[in-house]
Amino acid sequence: MKYKGSCHCGGVAFEVEGTIDSALACNCSMCERKGSLLWFVPRAKLRITTPESSLSTYTFNKHVIKHRFCSNCGIHPFGEGTDPKGTATAAINIRCLEDIDLTKIPVNHFDGRSA
Numbered sequence: 001m002k003y004k005g006s007c008h009c010g011g012v013a014f015e016v017e018g019t020i021d022s023a024l025a026c027n028c029s030m031c032e033r034k035g036s037l038l039w040f041v042p043r044a045k046l047r048i049t050t051p052e053s054s055l056s057t058y059t060f061n062k063h064v065i066k067h068r069f070c071s072n073c074g075i076h077p078f079g080e081g082t083d084p085k086g087t088a089t090a091a092i093n094i095r096c097l098e099d100i101d102l103t104k105i106p107v108n109h110f111d112g113r114s115a
């Protein structure tokens with residue numbers, strides 16, 4: 001499946017390929033505030049179709065995850081990092097994807113606050 005996604009103003013748009021089996025809701029200080037539902041894919045499956053200059057980056061704590069957001073409307077469509085094996089990974093905020101029914105996607109809760 002190929003999904004299209006964007007921020008609110010359209011300054012950031014992307015395509016991502018894969019199958020959404022479930023989403024992750026994390027309770028860390030960042031995710032709890034954003035309310036994002038995350039879907040992890042290899043970074044190579046994410047293609048950003050708008051200029052890199054539209055994206056800002058926020059990091060905190062260990063600064064290993066790049067929380068990317070639109071510098072105009074402030075929406076966070078995805079983050080970038082590496083998995084434990086060192087593979088570049090993207091965490092897609094599936095709330096920013098088009099044509100998906102969020103009520104049909106199982107949500108797993110992750111205790112990021114304690115991690």
Ligand SMILES: [Zn+2]
Pocket residue numbers: 007008009010011012070071072073074075
């Ligand atoms: Zn935007």
